[in-house]
Amino acid sequence: MIKYVLRRVLFLIPVLFGVTFIVFTLMYITPGDPAKLILGEQASADTIQALRQEMGLDQPYLVQYATYVKKALLHQDIGRSYVTNRPVMQEIMGVFPATFQLAIAAMLVAILIGIPVGIISAIKQYSIFDTVSMLIALLGVSMPVFWLGLLLIILFTVKLGWLPASGFTSVKHMIMPALALGAMTAAIVTRMTRSSMLEVIRQDYIRTARAKGQNESVVVLKHALGNALIPIIAVVGLQFGHLLGGAVLTESIFSIPGVGRLMVDSIKMRDFPVVQGGVLFIALSFSLINLLVDLLYAYVDPRIRSQYK
Amino acid sequence: GCGGGEKPAAKAKDTVIVGTGYDAKTLDPIGTNDVASSNVMLQIYQNLVQVNEKGEIVPQLAESYKKIDDVTYEFKIRKGVKFHNGEELKASDVKFTLERAASPLGAAVGHLFEALDVTSLKVVDDYTIQMKLKYVFPPFVATSLTHTGGSIVNEKAVKAAGKDYGQSPVGTGPFKFVKWTKGDRIELTRYDEFSGQKAAYKNLVIRPIPEVTNRAIELESGGIDVCYEVSTNDLKRLQENKDVKVLRVLDNGTSFMGMNTQKKPFDDVRVRQAISYAIDTPTVVDSVWRGIGKAAAGPVPPNIKYHNSALKPHEYNVEKAKQLLKEAGLPDGFKTSIWTNDRRERIDMATIMQNQLKQVGITAEIKVVEWGAYLEGTARGEQDMFIIGWTASGNDPDISLFAQFHSSKHGAGGNRAFYTNNKVDELLMKGRQMEDSDARKKIYFDLQDTIKADAPWVFLNNQEQVVAVRKNIGGFQPSPLGYHALYNIKFEGQ
Amino acid sequence: MNETPLLEIKDLTIHYVTHEGTVRAVEDLNLSLGHGETLGFVGETGAGKTTTALGIMQLIPNPPGKIIKGKILLNGEDLLEKGEKEMRDIRGNKIAMIFQDPMTSLNPVLPVGEQIAEMIRLHNNITKAEAAKKAEEMLETVGIQATRSPDFPHQFSGGMKQRVVIAIALACNPGLLIADEPTTALDVTIQAQVLALMKDLKDTYKTSMIMITHDLGIVAEICDKVAIMYAGNVVEYADKRSLFLKPLHPYTVGLFNSVPDIDSDEEELQVIKGLMPDPTDLPPGCPFHPRCPKAEPVCAKMRPASIEAEPGHFVSCILFGTNKDCEGKTHG
Amino acid sequence: MAERLLEAKDLTKYFSTKKGQLHAVDHVSFHIDKGETLGLVGESGCGKSTTGRVLIRLLEANSGQILYNGKDVCKYSSQEMKQARRKMQIVFQDPYSSLNPRLTVFELIAEPLYVNNVFKTKRETEARIKELMDTVGLAQRLITAYPHELDGGRRQRIGVARALALKPEFIVLDEPVSALDVCIQAQILNLLKNLQREFGLTYLFISHNLSVVKHVSDRIAVMYLGKIVEISDYKSIFINPIHPYSQALLSAIPLAKLDVKRERIILEGDIPSPVNPPEGCRFYGRCFYRQEICSQKTPELLPVGDGRFAACHFSNNLVRRSQ
Amino acid sequence: MEQLEIIEVIAVPKKKKSALYELWRRIKRSKLAVAGLVIIVALILTALFADIIAPYSYDQQNLKENFLSPSLKHPFGTDEFGRDIFSRVVYGSRISLQVGFIAVGISLVSGGILGALAGYYGGKVDHLIMRAMDILLSIPGILLAISIVAALGPGLVNLMIAVGISSIPQYARIVQASVLSIRGQEFVEAARAVGSSDFRIIFKHIIPNVLAPLIVQSTLGIATAILTAAGLSFIGLGIQPPTPEWGAMLSGGRGYIRNYWFMTMFPGLAIMITIFGLNLLGDGLRDALDPRLKN
Ligand SMILES: Nc1ncnc2c1ncn2[C@@H]1O[C@H](COP(=O)(O)OP(=O)(O)OP(=O)(O)O)[C@@H](O)[C@H]1O
Numbered sequence A: 001m002i003k004y005v006l007r008r009v010l011f012l013i014p015v016l017f018g019v020t021f022i023v024f025t026l027m028y029i030t031p032g033d034p035a036k037l038i039l040g041e042q043a044s045a046d047t048i049q050a051l052r053q054e055m056g057l058d059q060p061y062l063v064q065y066a067t068y069v070k071k072a073l074l075h076q077d078i079g080r081s082y083v084t085n086r087p088v089m090q091e092i093m094g095v096f097p098a099t100f101q102l103a104i105a106a107m108l109v110a111i112l113i114g115i116p117v118g119i120i121s122a123i124k125q126y127s128i129f130d131t132v133s134m135l136i137a138l139l140g141v142s143m144p145v146f147w148l149g150l151l152l153i154i155l156f157t158v159k160l161g162w163l164p165a166s167g168f169t170s171v172k173h174m175i176m177p178a179l180a181l182g183a184m185t186a187a188i189v190t191r192m193t194r195s196s197m198l199e200v201i202r203q204d205y206i207r208t209a210r211a212k213g214q215n216e217s218v219v220v221l222k223h224a225l226g227n228a229l230i231p232i233i234a235v236v237g238l239q240f241g242h243l244l245g246g247a248v249l250t251e252s253i254f255s256i257p258g259v260g261r262l263m264v265d266s267i268k269m270r271d272f273p274v275v276q277g278g279v280l281f282i283a284l285s286f287s288l289i290n291l292l293v294d295l296l297y298a299y300v301d302p303r304i305r306s307q308y309k
Numbered sequence B: 001g002c003g004g005g006e007k008p009a010a011k012a013k014d015t016v017i018v019g020t021g022y023d024a025k026t027l028d029p030i031g032t033n034d035v036a037s038s039n040v041m042l043q044i045y046q047n048l049v050q051v052n053e054k055g056e057i058v059p060q061l062a063e064s065y066k067k068i069d070d071v072t073y074e075f076k077i078r079k080g081v082k083f084h085n086g087e088e089l090k091a092s093d094v095k096f097t098l099e100r101a102a103s104p105l106g107a108a109v110g111h112l113f114e115a116l117d118v119t120s121l122k123v124v125d126d127y128t129i130q131m132k133l134k135y136v137f138p139p140f141v142a143t144s145l146t147h148t149g150g151s152i153v154n155e156k157a158v159k160a161a162g163k164d165y166g167q168s169p170v171g172t173g174p175f176k177f178v179k180w181t182k183g184d185r186i187e188l189t190r191y192d193e194f195s196g197q198k199a200a201y202k203n204l205v206i207r208p209i210p211e212v213t214n215r216a217i218e219l220e221s222g223g224i225d226v227c228y229e230v231s232t233n234d235l236k237r238l239q240e241n242k243d244v245k246v247l248r249v250l251d252n253g254t255s256f257m258g259m260n261t262q263k264k265p266f267d268d269v270r271v272r273q274a275i276s277y278a279i280d281t282p283t284v285v286d287s288v289w290r291g292i293g294k295a296a297a298g299p300v301p302p303n304i305k306y307h308n309s310a311l312k313p314h315e316y317n318v319e320k321a322k323q324l325l326k327e328a329g330l331p332d333g334f335k336t337s338i339w340t341n342d343r344r345e346r347i348d349m350a351t352i353m354q355n356q357l358k359q360v361g362i363t364a365e366i367k368v369v370e371w372g373a374y375l376e377g378t379a380r381g382e383q384d385m386f387i388i389g390w391t392a393s394g395n396d397p398d399i400s401l402f403a404q405f406h407s408s409k410h411g412a413g414g415n416r417a418f419y420t421n422n423k424v425d426e427l428l429m430k431g432r433q434m435e436d437s438d439a440r441k442k443i444y445f446d447l448q449d450t451i452k453a454d455a456p457w458v459f460l461n462n463q464e465q466v467v468a469v470r471k472n473i474g475g476f477q478p479s480p481l482g483y484h485a486l487y488n489i490k491f492e493g494q
Numbered sequence C: 001m002n003e004t005p006l007l008e009i010k011d012l013t014i015h016y017v018t019h020e021g022t023v024r025a026v027e028d029l030n031l032s033l034g035h036g037e038t039l040g041f042v043g044e045t046g047a048g049k050t051t052t053a054l055g056i057m058q059l060i061p062n063p064p065g066k067i068i069k070g071k072i073l074l075n076g077e078d079l080l081e082k083g084e085k086e087m088r089d090i091r092g093n094k095i096a097m098i099f100q101d102p103m104t105s106l107n108p109v110l111p112v113g114e115q116i117a118e119m120i121r122l123h124n125n126i127t128k129a130e131a132a133k134k135a136e137e138m139l140e141t142v143g144i145q146a147t148r149s150p151d152f153p154h155q156f157s158g159g160m161k162q163r164v165v166i167a168i169a170l171a172c173n174p175g176l177l178i179a180d181e182p183t184t185a186l187d188v189t190i191q192a193q194v195l196a197l198m199k200d201l202k203d204t205y206k207t208s209m210i211m212i213t214h215d216l217g218i219v220a221e222i223c224d225k226v227a228i229m230y231a232g233n234v235v236e237y238a239d240k241r242s243l244f245l246k247p248l249h250p251y252t253v254g255l256f257n258s259v260p261d262i263d264s265d266e267e268e269l270q271v272i273k274g275l276m277p278d279p280t281d282l283p284p285g286c287p288f289h290p291r292c293p294k295a296e297p298v299c300a301k302m303r304p305a306s307i308e309a310e311p312g313h314f315v316s317c318i319l320f321g322t323n324k325d326c327e328g329k330t331h332g
Numbered sequence D: 001m002a003e004r005l006l007e008a009k010d011l012t013k014y015f016s017t018k019k020g021q022l023h024a025v026d027h028v029s030f031h032i033d034k035g036e037t038l039g040l041v042g043e044s045g046c047g048k049s050t051t052g053r054v055l056i057r058l059l060e061a062n063s064g065q066i067l068y069n070g071k072d073v074c075k076y077s078s079q080e081m082k083q084a085r086r087k088m089q090i091v092f093q094d095p096y097s098s099l100n101p102r103l104t105v106f107e108l109i110a111e112p113l114y115v116n117n118v119f120k121t122k123r124e125t126e127a128r129i130k131e132l133m134d135t136v137g138l139a140q141r142l143i144t145a146y147p148h149e150l151d152g153g154r155r156q157r158i159g160v161a162r163a164l165a166l167k168p169e170f171i172v173l174d175e176p177v178s179a180l181d182v183c184i185q186a187q188i189l190n191l192l193k194n195l196q197r198e199f200g201l202t203y204l205f206i207s208h209n210l211s212v213v214k215h216v217s218d219r220i221a222v223m224y225l226g227k228i229v230e231i232s233d234y235k236s237i238f239i240n241p242i243h244p245y246s247q248a249l250l251s252a253i254p255l256a257k258l259d260v261k262r263e264r265i266i267l268e269g270d271i272p273s274p275v276n277p278p279e280g281c282r283f284y285g286r287c288f289y290r291q292e293i294c295s296q297k298t299p300e301l302l303p304v305g306d307g308r309f310a311a312c313h314f315s316n317n318l319v320r321r322s323q
Numbered sequence E: 001m002e003q004l005e006i007i008e009v010i011a012v013p014k015k016k017k018s019a020l021y022e023l024w025r026r027i028k029r030s031k032l033a034v035a036g037l038v039i040i041v042a043l044i045l046t047a048l049f050a051d052i053i054a055p056y057s058y059d060q061q062n063l064k065e066n067f068l069s070p071s072l073k074h075p076f077g078t079d080e081f082g083r084d085i086f087s088r089v090v091y092g093s094r095i096s097l098q099v100g101f102i103a104v105g106i107s108l109v110s111g112g113i114l115g116a117l118a119g120y121y122g123g124k125v126d127h128l129i130m131r132a133m134d135i136l137l138s139i140p141g142i143l144l145a146i147s148i149v150a151a152l153g154p155g156l157v158n159l160m161i162a163v164g165i166s167s168i169p170q171y172a173r174i175v176q177a178s179v180l181s182i183r184g185q186e187f188v189e190a191a192r193a194v195g196s197s198d199f200r201i202i203f204k205h206i207i208p209n210v211l212a213p214l215i216v217q218s219t220l221g222i223a224t225a226i227l228t229a230a231g232l233s234f235i236g237l238g239i240q241p242p243t244p245e246w247g248a249m250l251s252g253g254r255g256y257i258r259n260y261w262f263m264t265m266f267p268g269l270a271i272m273i274t275i276f277g278l279n280l281l282g283d284g285l286r287d288a289l290d291p292r293l294k295n
């Protein structure tokens, strides 16, 4: 098991190289000179040139990348923001907690709604409940998240005055963003739970459990759900990964200082070190979540567990 | 409503929460030149001198200053002023500040100190400093030294913090820095040893809330006390809201649609004039801004010295426009494009102008270009027409005009219309080296006329700073600069 | 022989209502099984064997399946009238079932020991530890070391899995064991192991059994009685000996002829023509008549009733007994 | 002596798997005469299908020779192989997955004709397809049907028609009836026998069902874990199996007969994994007749008289014992 | 053998029409899928006949009649420039469909080819391609899209490219997995046994069988593409005005949401109904194309 984890962690290295390289290339071909953006509109050509030199922007493309990688590997230094001059790590860590909390909250919403509804839909396939909840789930994925967010604000802040419209400092602040962001995920989880349960519920071992005289709730929760969990974990993991990558739109609507907004702002400001570092960080957390998901698979499914030995 | 998650004003309020559009970039005065950062630094730092409401230069950290000759200035510094870290303000700090600002480190504000001869900085004694300019540049004191880029920092604190100074600013101002949660809030607290008038309340929180609508909602629901940059959409509602006061001041900015005067067909003055005639500026401005700001008449905004209030917005005259186009050999109009960045109002103005230009046969495609690419592209002259704004950081007309119209400033320097006119160059150079006088006034009136006639720009609007505050907020006056003094706030009825 | 039989099925009719039409999987099926007897249940794919078995367990998937009518009497009590709770007590406890495919009948994420213990705990009021102990004993009984009880199904071979399934089925010592093709998925040598085990256990536990299969060899080996099923109906029901020595129904005869004989050297097999009829569209009259070599015009009109052609040997065909005389009458 | 159509010499096929080399077919030698049927029996996973596939080069052998009419098929160029393919065909076990669900009966049967450019015109192709459908007993009206609309028996007929399309000499029948019901199975078995008679075909008939194999085969090879353990004519192996595994296999078949009491040999344990098998006899672990030497030395497949072969160190004793 | 045919008379397999008919028959079973199909067909018709349906041009301004509430003259009201929102929503269907279809086209073709190569050749090629896809996948789609739009500049085409590229991995994965599983199926081997070339095997046997999951994924992918494009509009990287893109209309109208609800409501509903329809159809197709349901 440990060996497996180590192998996976080693495997991250090429992925991270790949990710940084792609981002580096994208940023490189993007028009917009960071030096100019930093210095503003009135800076003289000389100062701009000097700054470019200082930032190494005058170097050839691959040299710049090599320098970046070398620094990152040898000194664990992924640079400082061009814009704020803060260490990139600090920039990211500054926004990560909010994103993480938001992701967790949205995921909770998604799981708490998605799994039960999905299960009931599956066991009552073709019933009214099934149809209605699937329709609602579909509406969930159909609504642009920023629109949903706005409507929530109108309802809960403007009309009812219950919840604050911006910021991210207390549980109260989290409710609306989590709902807006979780709606889509909840819908996805619901659908996946339903189809996975439907698949499992037709299996022979479910019939075996029933033939034992087991009551239906145990059959569903223990025998069926236990086996239906893998694809559910997969989507939950994938979605969580995406959420950690930043929910730019939700963060913007609710003025939450998160990874997504940091990234978008940094791209706009051509703050290359932050973009690089951010994507690196996102890719890393994405990969780690994938690893976690795989380990979870092993936890819920002994067949997979035995493969990792 | 008590909707806000912030503490409601139950007891005696001692916290002011301000909602702004953007987060600060850094709190190192020379690290940036953006309004959001200045807005915070203004509360933390002080300058040698400042500009009062009447536009006069008054001493702040300097007790007094005098001009020794055309290019030499001497400042007397107030005694006993303490930095937030307890250090006393000395002339050496001022020297350090200015040297740093003019060094490559201060690239972001370097343009302000171009005229300063850094080697000439001379600490006469602990409370006296002298400096020389490289050339005669009378606006120096008014523009450079009053700018937040010229905020006086403490040498020891800066050196101690090193690269991280931007996150641990130390000034002499009315508020001390406490904590900065990026993207969410900057917390300041009253500096009790402040040398001037101490603030009437203890805590100042500045929160970036990028969505304008949200900002207004937060103000209405009491989540914030001060709301910057109220949008046209919210203006009416806020004005009608009894819990809220709306404060407005015309700012030093001009939005305009520039034309690339080196590109065909905009190299022909008749085409440029035709476009000016084709656009009904007041309608554009009115439809988009709906009561905020006013249609601009010329390159010098109303609050700036030597603004010629006799100028009128462009005449709207489709016939004349067509006539001019015909004269220019383009009777059927032409195809072109309008660049703008993603600011809503600019896109909207572009959309209307696009429609108006169609009336004279000009087909303009709107190109919404992301800001970085926009600056890059317009600096290189890739654009045909482009919408942008220019806000002067002081009230001297030189700031409004030089970078925009002097041929040495083509492209990235600020002159994105690539406007070239020897007479204008000459006048600009002359104007910036003169002390205020009628002669200087004449030069700037001349400039305004010439530029308007040459029509490198379609003047769109002079913006307005619209700040809404809760009813109980007193003592607040918005500044045309877009960043406002928050330390004067007093709670009314308390 | 006038004591109540262990199981008696009367006029059982089960339909599946699908988009393609109504599958009449079981139609007016009658059957009985005495205590301690083993009944072989033989028929082609789709004949309705599994459906009948699930009907007895009342585990017909609903929708689309539905028991339309009939009685299933276990020791004289009609299972169809029992509530779900009572049925749960009966399932596993009084009637247990083994399914065809051992690979899929076990829950892949639970240890086998736990799966056996689950059954025991459901029907006996004992602690977890006791149940686990008992489960291990059951494993030993079916020839698997008790130490393997914490292992998961994928760690077992097919034969062992089927043994575990058997262990589960027998854990509560049910009066009736229904085995639905328990060895079809297994290799010959493994099948032999499992069959031998089942025979042993049946003798030890004195369990009555319904053995569903399409392999007449297996029937010959372990059954006492045989029911031949065709298109939802039992067409012939007899004592094994009587059936093997003297099959009556043309379908049964055809079935015997289709199996290549290991001992003789026939060149060509005498096959039954054609295919099972479309279950949503059964032919009128005797469902076998289109394929029947002895079909007469009347077969297309009338459904033959079950006749006791010889003592204890029932057959549904007009060739026998009174069926000959009721020409023209149509039954249900 | 009959003409020898095909001979496999020392044929070996290993698969590389995560756990190691999987010895699917391990130094196997046998021959098939023209017009005869060689039955290949053995339990699941013993390498029957792999043998069949290697023979017609659907899989490449790791080593060994396949002599077809005396020429080594393994050395054929791809062009030669394409020609040879027309003579060597295969019918698969699973009539469900061996037919592309998106093609009609016509397209399915036409495929071999089409890819080998047998006919120039569509008319000829169509005629041939109709002829083939007649041959295998498929009604003409099914020509536009899709496989999923047909039952297993009919599908298997399509498989047979495809195999026959190119007029082959030799067909590998890989469990062609295992997936079918007894009645349908009998129909297909009859069909295969008739075709053999009519076209003089040679079959390799793979099955795990001994009674079926016996019904169609002239000779039978018994396979265990990648090795052939015995080859005999179809009668002797039933009357008098030599290899202990053959004996056990035979005794394990439940007979649809009453009162035939047989001595049943119940083998212990399961078939071991074919991955990196140890030296010695593959059957060692389950053999009721094993001796010291069996675990050390791999027995060769050797003639034991009457044209029979067995791979057991004690075949001589066993031949006698069972007599 | 004559005996074999006698029975054909009785056991007639149900006669079925073409594959397309079969698909329709399966979709028809689910009311929701039919509803989805109806929505999408209606949408396509709207896009095709936008000129006829829309009462005004999408960019016809009338600054004096801005912010009009819905009325007979302007069923969805007018926007800040006095443009008819109904007409803009109608024309917007063109844009959204273009974005959806072309973006999916891009990811489908590139992802499909990559996935097919990986699946068919296996081994190193597979490893290389799929790891590259992993890398692409671990960069959040919207960030990738933003960077691409920032790099290429905004506009309809670039937007479609951006959205397209960011979902390549999904298609590559599906195709790779399907090809892998189909390659292992016996009918592929059967084709090889009768002498079919690799080319024929890929195009005649593998690709048609991969289509089912791809169709489903594409239907859902179109939905995602439309939503992503809307999201990009929100961040200000969308399509140029005055193009009536729903996402841009929605995000442009958000400032007015409290004053003039209709400015966001109708484009919002348009997006929602479209996505809804696509999802309904996608789910329906998934069920309809599920081989396990084949009888
Ligand atoms: N869940 C179901 N939905 C619809 N039809 C069904 C269902 N289960 C079984 N059937 C149909 O009912 C008929 C009887 O099926 P059943 O499974 O009882 O046959 P069987 O004799 O057990 O066959 P096999 O030997 O293949 O197991 C068949 O035609 C089958 O297609």
Ligand SMILES: Nc1ncnc2c1ncn2[C@@H]1O[C@H](COP(=O)(O)OP(=O)(O)OP(=O)(O)O)[C@@H](O)[C@H]1O
Pocket: D015, D016, D017, D022, D023, D024, D042, D043, D044, D045, D046, D047, D048, D049, D050, D051, D208, D274
């Ligand atoms: N492509 C492959 N890759 C790896 N292993 C394989 C492959 N094909 C077959 N095998 C393995 O080779 C061994 C022999 O397989 P083969 O299919 O020849 O057996 P078989 O006798 O035909 O079995 P069955 O009766 O189940 O069809 C098995 O263990 C199988 O798992």
Ligand SMILES: [Mg+2]
Pocket: C049, C050, C051, C180
């Ligand atoms: Mg069955």
Ligand SMILES: [Mg+2]
Pocket: D048, D049, D050, D093, D174, D175
């Ligand atoms: Mg095989």
